[in-house]
Amino acid sequence: MDNREIIDGLVSVIMPSWNTGRYIAESIQSVINQTYQNWELIIVDDCSTDNTNDVVNSFKDNRIKYYHNSSNSGAAITRNRALREAKGEWIAFLDSDDLWMPEKLEHQLKFMKENGYVLSFTEYEKINEESAPINVYVTGPRVVSKRRIYNYDYIGQLTMIYNAKEFGLIQIKDIKKNNDYAIRLQLYQKPGTCAYLLNENLAKYRVRKVSISHDKFRKKFKSHYDLFHQCDERPAVVAIWYACWNMFFGILKKRNYEKRT
Template sequence: MVDGLVSIIMPSWNTGRFIAESIQSVINQTYQNWELLIVDDCSTDNTDEVVAGFADKRIRYFKNEKNSGAAVTRNRAMREAKGEWIAFLDSDDLWSSEKLEKQLAFMNKHGYVFSYHDYVKIDEESQPLNIYVTGPEIVTKRGMYNYGYPGCLTFMYSAKAMGLIQIKDIKKNNDYAILLKLCKIADCYLLKENLAQYRIRKKSISHDKVTKKLKSHYDLFHFCDEQSAPMAFWYACWNMWYGLMKKRMYEKRIVHQKNHF
């Protein structure tokens, strides 16, 4: 484990259209002590060519031998990580140039080992959707079971404090599965500043119908978190309710975005 190094976990699958912009947002960081671990899950597009176009030695590129899903892919990247800190960026999302610097300063100042921050939503053409997303100032274990408030592109944790995190092979909600493991060790604190852009895609899992979402949440709590079937169903329903409350309480439309990008 290398002190001060941030290991950035980036799974990829057929995101050749977006991944160059995502990688560039990492290269543009004002905090330069990072490694980017890209694990490709057998893409059939031009992802290989796009990643090969970056000569930065801090970028480490791996390929799965067979298509395995995001959970297995993230697990592999976390096993390869050498950093004191672990952060996540999907291969179609973007960070502001000061994301790492500001989040690390926030955590070091207060002695936090787990944090997240605000973000905004963009479309497939990187155009703003004028939706600002925040969350509770502190997400406790109970709060995290209510809802996975931290967006995957926003949370960071100390590998020294949390150790190696590995999750079971579930096809959806695998980022939430990571959060459920982390919240059992430490609370998650909010840095109230927009430091990322989350891309909404037309075929995004986020747009699954209610019944499919309920099933995926049940699988998360039952198979991955090993809750009993009745408790998993309760958490799944409760989570869906809190999802509606999150949109009302923590998502707002804005007229003008302050652009850090």
């Protein structure tokens, strides 16, 4: 049973961190720079061995809540802990190497409130390790239904916002990859769930050399299979089917929704 305190109007920003001392200051600053100021930033560090701790502690803002895992636990467990600490009516996500535009929260919340949406996402662009644009612009379908989310994860984690009163506490199983996709699949267990696209570029996704996007086909396929079999508890044959479908729609997504500028 979810007995957490929920504060109306508050946005809880979920930020897991692990050895991102090089980037996290810029990510935190992009939250501080929001034109919508009613937020809390929940950072959970997964036993970083670099200077992440010093960088985060250099920020003196009582809206920043900083927690540490007692042992290295992985992204899924880290996000779960952050979600348990969240008190906001709205839940947003920003990884500790990605960035938001200043109007991100203001524009997206206005879009959701005016239309009565409880789940939304936006367009975003890709940047390199030096924060420079690489001229790739990512959009998506106007509406992402349950059928569509099982075809492919069209929703960028750094752009998603959902209403915590509507969906309750989300917790996922401990899978090593695709745990952001697993959060979406949990949201879609609620009947009638759809996500709506705000046609604005409001975030910057950092492409790094360690990104899963550089994995080979076999590793990508296995990570999708594990998602559907272990986390979504689908039979092996169904998990294989969904994994194949995801690989196919991933190709279509790049063709239809990723544009070079």
